[in-house]
Amino acid sequence: MATTSISFSETPLLNLTLRRADDALILGHRLSEWCGHAPIVEEDIALANIALDLIGQSRALYDYAAQVDSSGLTEDHFAYRREQHQYRNCLLVEQPNGDFATTIVRQVLFSAFMDLYWREMMKSGDESLAAIAAKAEKETAYHLRHSAEWLIRLGDGTNESHARAQAALDELWICSGELFESDEVERSLIDAGLAPDCGSLQESWQNRIQPILREATLKIPSTPFMQSGGRCGRHSEHLGYILADLQYLQRAHPEAVW
């Protein structure tokens, strides 16, 4: 399999684009796993809609990554022909769907961040990223609205739905800190006005999350420890299984088109 992996030179702009693209692709894939399994048909369609929004965002971003790279690679090469350690997504999006509450908590934490991020990215000096952000922000605002309303109903619902929502929050909270890391790779782009500073979004994120959790009668876990590593390719065991699924066809039949 290794023989068909791509190699490329990862400039800061390419790395940043892949971080956003991989977040969207991996979460989109995770949500697509609900297709045919959601608790009710209305929600089955809702989750598939969100999955399709995210996969659409990832396509635009991979396409831009291919332009930035400009060595003849395409969006499919970036999506399907990299090794696990070359994926730049955060750990949160690769976490398993778990029960419905876990999926919803993951979505609230991520969408609340991404909505703020895309809003800032709309001001980017990079016209392509600004245009992708303008489209993605509208989609993301709905993802947050939908998942937040569900979380409020799960948290403030029955004893069982409350317990499941709190357990999901306790489990996923340690993956939330990574969203706000801005490392050396992003620093030069932030200074050049091409990308938002993730760290600067943390306070606004908390201001959005807290009223939702309060209404949902859920408690933010007190543990200060945060897990990270996804942005530089140190992933949890879960990503390998996702990629095995996702990459099978392009690995078995490189350059297949349909």
Add this chain to the structure above:
Amino acid sequence: MSEKHLPLWEVFIRSRSGLAHKHCGSVHAADAEMALQAARDVYTRRGEGNSIWVVPSGAITASDPADKDELFAPALSKIYRHPTFYEVPDEVGHM
């Protein structure tokens, strides 16, 4: 699925400004906000609408199909009620 926890809502979509909301189907949802979102996700995925109404199905009073003769048959013989004898000026627009 429990009708008690997830009652039925009727969905009405308006496709363009100026047109009326039209009934297009129904969804199950716990409350009005979730019904609105379900309607958006199920019925506007292909750009069908720019406004949605959701109404609890129980709030609709429907005519009894058994009454159709007394309710509707008398209108069938009154062709003069169709405004086919008038020309509608273009300025009137959609009627």
